[in-house]
Amino acid sequence: xxxxxxxxxxxxxxxxxxxxxxxxxxxxxxxxxxxxxxxxxxxxxxxxxxxxxxxxxxxxxxxxxxxxxxxxxxxxxxxxxxxxxxxxxxxxxxxxxxxxxxxxxxxxxxxxxxxxxxxxxxxxxxxxxxxxxxxxxxxxxxxxxxxxxxxxxxxxxxxxxxxxxxxxxxxxxxxxxxxxxxxxxxxxxxxxxxxxxxxxxxxxxxxxxxxxxxxxxxxxxxxxxxxxxxxxxxxxxxxxxxxxxxxxxxxxxxxxxxxxxxxxxxxxxxxxxxx
Amino acid sequence: xxxxxxxxxxxxxxxxxxxxxxxxxxxxxxxxxxxxxxxxxxxxxxxxxxxxxxxxxxxxxxxxxxxxxxxxxxxxxxxxxxxxxxxxxxxxxxxxxxxxxxxxxxxxxxxxxxxxxxxxxxxxxxxxxxxxxxxxxxxxxxxxxxxxxxxxxxxxxxxxxxxxxxxxxxxxxxxxxxxxxxxxxxxxxxxxxxxxxxxxxxxxxxxxxxxxxxxxxxxxxxxxxxxxxxxxxxxxxxxxxxxxxxxxxxxxxxxxxxxxxxxxxxxxxxxxxxxxxxxxxxxxxxxxxxxxxxxxxxxxxxxxxxxxxxxxxxxxxxxxxxxxxxxxxxxxxxxxxxxxxxxxxxxxxxxxxxxxxxxxxxxxxxxxxxxxxxxxxxxxxxxxxxxxxxxxxxxxxxxxxxxxxxxxxxxxxxxxxxxxxx
Numbered sequence: 040x041x042x043x044x045x046x047x048x049x050x051x052x053x054x055x056x057x058x059x060x061x062x063x064x065x066x067x068x069x070x071x072x073x074x075x076x077x078x079x080x081x082x083x084x085x086x087x088x089x090x091x092x093x094x095x096x097x098x099x100x101x102x103x104x105x106x107x108x109x110x111x112x113x114x115x116x117x118x119x120x121x122x123x124x125x126x127x128x129x130x131x132x133x134x135x136x137x138x139x140x141x142x143x144x145x146x147x148x149x150x151x152x153x154x155x156x157x158x159x160x161x162x163x164x165x166x167x168x169x170x171x172x173x174x175x176x177x178x179x180x181x182x183x184x185x186x187x188x189x190x191x192x193x194x195x196x197x198x199x200x201x202x203x204x205x206x207x208x209x210x211x212x213x214x215x216x217x218x219x220x221x222x223x224x225x226x227x228x229x230x231x232x233x234x235x236x237x238x239x240x241x242x243x244x245x246x247x248x249x250x251x252x253x254x255x256x257x258x259x260x261x262x263x264x265x266x267x268x269x270x271x272x273x274x275x276x277x278x279x280x281x282x283x284x285x286x287x288x289x290x291x292x293x294x295x296x297x298x299x300x301x302x303x304x305x306x307x308x309x310x311x312x313x314x
Numbered sequence: 315x316x317x318x319x320x321x322x323x324x325x326x327x328x329x330x331x332x333x334x335x336x337x338x339x340x341x342x343x344x345x346x347x348x349x350x351x352x353x354x355x356x357x358x359x360x361x362x363x364x365x366x367x368x369x370x371x372x373x374x375x376x377x378x379x380x381x382x383x384x385x386x387x388x389x390x391x392x393x394x395x396x397x398x399x400x401x402x403x404x405x406x407x408x409x410x411x412x413x414x415x416x417x418x419x420x421x422x423x424x425x426x427x428x429x430x431x432x433x434x435x436x437x438x439x440x441x442x443x444x445x446x447x448x449x450x451x452x453x454x455x456x457x458x459x460x461x462x463x464x465x466x467x468x469x470x471x472x473x474x475x476x477x478x479x480x481x482x483x484x485x486x487x488x489x490x491x492x493x494x495x496x497x498x499x500x501x502x503x504x505x506x507x508x509x510x511x512x513x514x515x516x517x518x519x520x521x522x523x524x525x526x527x528x529x530x531x532x533x534x535x536x537x538x539x540x541x542x543x544x545x546x547x548x549x550x551x552x553x554x555x556x557x558x559x560x561x562x563x564x565x566x567x568x569x570x571x572x573x574x575x576x577x578x579x580x581x582x583x584x585x586x587x588x589x590x591x592x593x594x595x596x597x598x599x600x601x602x603x604x605x606x607x608x609x610x611x612x613x614x615x616x617x618x619x620x621x622x623x624x625x626x627x628x629x630x631x632x633x634x635x636x637x638x639x640x641x642x643x644x645x646x647x648x649x650x651x652x653x654x655x656x657x658x659x660x661x662x663x664x665x666x667x668x669x670x671x672x673x674x675x676x677x678x679x680x681x682x683x684x685x686x687x688x689x690x691x692x693x694x695x696x697x698x699x700x701x702x703x704x705x706x707x708x709x710x711x712x713x714x715x716x717x718x719x720x721x722x723x724x725x726x727x728x729x730x731x732x733x734x735x736x
Binding site for chain 2: 047154
């Protein structure tokens with residue numbers, strides 16, 4: 040009697056066809072990502088170049104502070120290259136976190152007027168971060184050419200670490216997005232965390248600077264594992280991976296992802312009422 | 315026999331609204347409470363465990379109905395009755411607290427004009443965005459792009475950011491996209507209230523096309539004319555409950571009669587009259603052709619409106635002009651019986667008499683009408699009672715042929731003849 044395209048909405052039992060809906064609305068996801076990208080640089084003169092200026096300047100400052108002033112060890116590579124290898128994933132994480140976190144609140148109009156699986160909104164913000172990442176990656180290539188640095192074969196493993204970064208970013212982003220709907224305090228917490236994280240994460244320095252007994256604790260921050268991985272892939276050799284630390288970061292990252300999505304799905308049905 | 319596409323069973327939606335008594339959620343209120351009156355805050359916290367008073371509010375309750383394929387259902391009700399909540403539940407934007415909804419096919423909801431429009435993007439980009447948000451596939455959008463642009467008449471400004479558009483252009487563009495959706499079920503919420511007259515006509519026309527194509531439409535509106543012309547069925551929602559389901563005329567009648575509070579009050583008891591008061595109408599009634607008081611008459615019947623009045627100073631008032639004006643359900647004036655135009659001499663009102671306005675062969679289609687009466691003496695208004703009486707007109711053999719005229723066309727029956735000739 041019920042045809043395959045019948046939909047049933049029952050109190051208390053939503054989202055049984057969520058995965059199916061996610062697939063059905065895939066085009067909308069692309070459109071939202073496209074919109075976010077377009078809007079970013081509308082009416083700007085410098086345009087896309089801003090995606091490059093930020094990491095470049097950050098690299099200069101960190102190199103100056105940590106490399107010259109404090110004279111941190113660089114493991115035999117030019118300090119700016121070292122720093123940039125850290126900036127690359129960090130920037131991805133920071134952009135993804137900020138954009139995803141704010142995404143639901145920015146799209147209040149959509150949420151209260153149209154139906155589609157809300158998970159697509161923070162997912163769309165990931166695309167913006169990814170585009171920035173790719174632009175910065177191009178710059179990294181230029182940097183490597185400048186320093187005449189040939190990367191080892193492990194560079195082929197870079198996408199794996201990007202995947203880890205995506206998982207961690209999306210996990211935290213989705214948590215913040217869902218929490219921000221009810222508690223707008225996160226509007227202030229997120230920029231602070233990003234600012235704070237830039238210094239606590241091994242962006243401006245090597246993670247081996249952290250004393251051995253704190254390494255495991257330090258690796259609870261999933262970005263530590265990602266940055267270490269990036270450095271290992273690109274710079275190889277001296278920057279051996281700290282395997283226990285990496286495991287902690289990987290587990291931590293995926294834990295954040297799974298719990299983030301769980302919390303998001305649990306609160307999703309009240310978004311339109313609370314936002 | 316068309317099958318049911320939407321089934322709603324015992325639908326209920328409850329909201330919890332908080333009232334501020336001792337405090338409220340949110341960091342700000344906490345800080346304020348502590349800062350301003352630290353002592354009272356501490357005392358109140360210790361005194362009452364819960365400083366928040368929460369009230370349960372049912373926006374919708376026990377709503378059940380079903381809709382068949384191809385039906386155009388109008389939903390009417392006062393503001394705050396729960397119509398938009400019903401649409402939101404149907405569109406899956408919010409979840410029901412109780413009950414269930416079952417529907418077949420795709421639902422496209424138009425709860426707002428220009429959903430997802432971004433002011434920085436151009437018209438062209440926004441068409442794509444809005445259409446995608448409303449559920450159109452990219453291939454469909456490309457196919458219908460030109461149609462949408464033609465409907466919206468904004469071709470010249472397609473590549474300008476939408477923030478530069480006038481409000482009319484904005485609305486035309488938004489509705490242009492919406493008008494070309496092709497869902498099985500279309501849900502529309504009062505979006506036709508915007509725009510100028512030409513645009514509204516265009517939109518209603520387009521909605522009529524959609525209904526003709528056999529799609530199911532649910533339409534919330536305060537525009538009763540739109541509902542009665544577009545819809546095959548109507549639902550009346552009042553205070554969260556489904557009060558009535560039936561033909562648009564019947565439902566609209568019930569809705570309007572609810573909001574017309576004074577109509578049933580006797581004329582003598584009416585307090586909202588105007589005029590100096592030398593003469594006051596005390597009772598109005600409709601009489602049939604045998605001068606008997608009746609509650610309802612038929613089309614084509616010879617009727618009279620009887621106006622009983624009181625003269626304050628018990629004298630004959632000369633130079634009187636009296637009018638009885640008939641209006642339809644929506645308050646639109648239909649015709650007026652004005653003594654100044656239909657009589658050569660002005661009336662003279664004598665105390666203890668009553669006034670009869672006789673209308674031969676009543677030319678009104680079946681329906682419910684109200685009439686307003688007023689009286690002037692020597693040019694000054696003495697009494698004015700709006701909607702003093704109600705007249706129900708039933709089907710009648712106006713043309714004397716035995717073939718009853720339909721009541722869905724127009725408001726009047728006009729005598730005419732047919733002949734075949736050169």
